[in-house]
Amino acid sequence: MPASKVIEDAAQAIGAEYRGKKAGSAGDAGTFSFFPTKNLGAYGDGGMVVTNEDRIADKVRTLRFHGCREKYYHEEIGQNSRLDELQAAILRVKLKYLEEWNTSRREKAKIYDRLLKPLAAQGKITLPANDPEAKSIYHLYVLRSKHREKIAKALDEQGIASGVYYPLPLHLQKAFAYLNYQAGDLPLAEEACSQALAIPCYPELTTDQQEQIGQVISSVF
């Protein structure tokens, strides 16, 4: 049996750390997304694979370029996954600000933690976990609540966006029906999908806006 490899999905986590190690560096390879909504977002699709293993780097370079090491000579079936130059240029400029934006998101998260603490203490909502060994970059600030739909509706009525990431766990997705999982098989994942609600979190968000969001959420209860 070939030795197994760990690929860390760090799509949402660029700049985050756990025990002083950057997200994406824990496994044999790490993957990042530059989808426009991400903390480091391009103006179109893009992504990155990082690794310290030459063999993996070589394999990924080959796969992203139609399976070629040498142009027009296809060693295997790959795909066109080269990072578009225009996106690369945009990302290169934005990269300089990433640390500052991530710090700002952490500050926004702290403000939400403070504003929403009373509701959490009453058991109405659950706040994102704060692991002292982790440094989150809060790509999203995700609450959990049995009253998610009511909260989302109240926010929407005030013109405030919220999002559900994600509504259906992988084991219940049609694409994986062949694995024969049933509802109830992974209760924690299913519960997370039924309760998670991301509220606005981005560097430009003002404290006034956060206070308004806090008030709207409180008004539900």
Ligand SMILES: Cc1ncc(COP(=O)(O)O)c(C=O)c1O
């Ligand atoms: C955890 C996670 N993995 C993978 C992806 C896919 O990234 P992309 O759309 O750049 O392929 C996303 C995108 O939202 C994600 O959040």
